[in-house]
Amino acid sequence: xxxxxxxxxxxxxxxxxxxxxxxxxxxxxxxxxxxxxxxxxxxxxxxxxxxxxxxxxxxxxxxxxxxxxxxxxxxxxxxxxxxxxxxxxxxxxxxxxxxxxxxxxxxxxx
Amino acid sequence: xxxxxxxxxxxxxxxxxxxxxxxxxxxxxxxxxxxxxxxxxxxxxxxxxxxxxxxxxxxxxxxxxxxxxxxxxxxxxxxxxxxxxxxxxxxxxxxxxxxxxxxxxxxxxxxxxxxxxxxxxxxxxxxxxxxxxxxxxxxxxxxxxxxxxxxxxxxxxxxxxxxxxxxxxxxxxxxxxxxxxxxxxxxxxxxxxxxxxxxxxxxxxxxxxxxxxxxxxxxxxxxxxxxxxxxxxxxxxxxxxxxxxxxxxxxxxxxxxxxxxxxxxxxxxxxxxxxxxxxxxxxxxxxxxxxxxxxxxxxxxxxxxxxxxxxxxxxxxxxxxxxxxxxxxxxxxxxxxxxxxxxxxxxx
Numbered sequence: 469x470x471x472x473x474x475x476x477x478x479x480x481x482x483x484x485x486x487x488x489x490x491x492x493x494x495x496x497x498x499x500x501x502x503x504x505x506x507x508x509x510x511x512x513x514x515x516x517x518x519x520x521x522x523x524x525x526x527x528x529x530x531x532x533x534x535x536x537x538x539x540x541x542x543x544x545x546x547x548x549x550x551x552x553x554x555x556x557x558x559x560x561x562x563x564x565x566x567x568x569x570x571x572x573x574x575x576x577x578x
Numbered sequence: 579x580x581x582x583x584x585x586x587x588x589x590x591x592x593x594x595x596x597x598x599x600x601x602x603x604x605x606x607x608x609x610x611x612x613x614x615x616x617x618x619x620x621x622x623x624x625x626x627x628x629x630x631x632x633x634x635x636x637x638x639x640x641x642x643x644x645x646x647x648x649x650x651x652x653x654x655x656x657x658x659x660x661x662x663x664x665x666x667x668x669x670x671x672x673x674x675x676x677x678x679x680x681x682x683x684x685x686x687x688x689x690x691x692x693x694x695x696x697x698x699x700x701x702x703x704x705x706x707x708x709x710x711x712x713x714x715x716x717x718x719x720x721x722x723x724x725x726x727x728x729x730x731x732x733x734x735x736x737x738x739x740x741x742x743x744x745x746x747x748x749x750x751x752x753x754x755x756x757x758x759x760x761x762x763x764x765x766x767x768x769x770x771x772x773x774x775x776x777x778x779x780x781x782x783x784x785x786x787x788x789x790x791x792x793x794x795x796x797x798x799x800x801x802x803x804x805x806x807x808x809x810x811x812x813x814x815x816x817x818x819x820x821x822x823x824x825x826x827x828x829x830x831x832x833x834x835x836x837x838x839x840x841x842x843x844x845x846x847x848x849x850x851x852x853x854x855x856x857x858x859x860x861x862x863x864x865x866x867x868x869x870x871x872x873x874x875x876x877x878x879x880x881x882x883x884x885x886x887x888x889x890x891x892x893x894x895x896x897x898x899x900x901x902x903x904x905x906x907x908x909x910x911x912x913x914x915x916x917x918x919x920x921x922x923x924x925x926x
Contacts, residue, residue: 542801542804545797545800545801546797546801549793549794549797552791552793552794553791553794556791
């Protein structure tokens with residue numbers, strides 16, 4: 469049981485680290501703001517989710533695990549909102565470039 | 579073979595020869611003159627042509643030389659220019675390569691040094707650590723909890739043994755806030771109405787900051803109380819667990835900034851104005867100074883300060899540390915929020 473828990477947790481952490489690596493590479497590889505933001509947000513949500521999940525599995529059920537879970541909740545709430553704000557600012561300030569890349573709703577304003 | 583004169587047939591000698599030979603003589607002098615003239619003209623033309631040819635050749639050679647000179651000059655100029663702009667073209671490339679190499683080297687060496695240090699660290703809890711030889715550190719570790727009442731020895735150090743230092747740090751924060759206020763605050767005009775600069779700053783603020791963003795507002799509605807409560811938790815548990823006034827204050831300040839971003843200045847000004855900032859900061863610093871004055875005079879080793887230390891581990895313990903933590907937290911939170919508001923709009 470102990471070994472099973474360790475292996476599951478380790479696999480989770482490794483997967484989270486892999487996601488983080490991909491996101492870092494993407495962050496340097498992409499040139500456009502929205503693409504880069506997508507790569508960065510992936511680290512903030514999926515990467516952190518799996519790393520902390522692995523830690524929770526290894527740690528077992530106690531108060532520290534609850535804290536880790538709260539951290540996951542915080543990141544899953546805060547990170548998408550931040551990305552949304554950045555994307556919105558990008559649309560407002562450089563509309564032509566955004567329209568070249570993708571479709572934009574008419575009424576996007578700050 | 580020797581060359582025959584062009585007018586050989588007309589020479590006296592030839593004529594005489596012909597006369598002797600019995601050949602018929604040329605009809606008249608006119609023909610001879612014409613022939614002579616033609617021959618002379620012909621040679622003159624040839625000479626002229628030759629001269630022109632030479633001239634042309636000379637000119638050509640000159641122009642060729644000129645061309646070469648021009649080319650050389652251009653080459654030289656280009657080389658000079660290249661040399662002048664060396665820093666902008668080749669230098670940048672070289673510098674970039676150098677920069678990459680050096681940054682990689684520095685990163686790798688820093689990583690190596692840190693890993694080596696970690697490998698060299700004494701095992702956790704072992705008696706042979708270098709800190710055990712230092713009497714100051716030994717006193718902090720052995721008697722810290724007993725003398726200050728704080729479980730978190732670091733807080734006991736910065737707010738009891740070295741509280742004077744922390745007082746200075748709080749004042750540094752306060753002075754920094756004052757300086758930023760002096761430099762960046764855009765005030766009302768003398769007649770109490772907003773000046774042009776203030777209106778412009780507010781207009782600028784309206785243009786680029788998020789306004790009435792539903793998603794942000796809903797998230798902030800849940801997050802702001804959590805963040806502020808967490809900050810208060812960090813401050814109040816400063817003497818029990820890692821944390822304290824500075825970190826907790828920073829968390830509360832972040833919560834306030836998030837609230838300001840989501841709901842705008844009008845909502846935030848209902849509870850946080852310039853007056854509140856002044857009052858909270860001044861009261862905190864004054865209380866800190868007064869409390870520390872008291873303990874500097876009456877809290878020395880063999881004097882009774884009269885402040886109960888309580889049982890280590892409970893919230894209400896460790897004497898002055900808890901109120902001082904709260905003071906520091908208030909100052910830090912106010913300062914952070916003020917910085918943000920001033921940089922954004924030029925006023926609170």
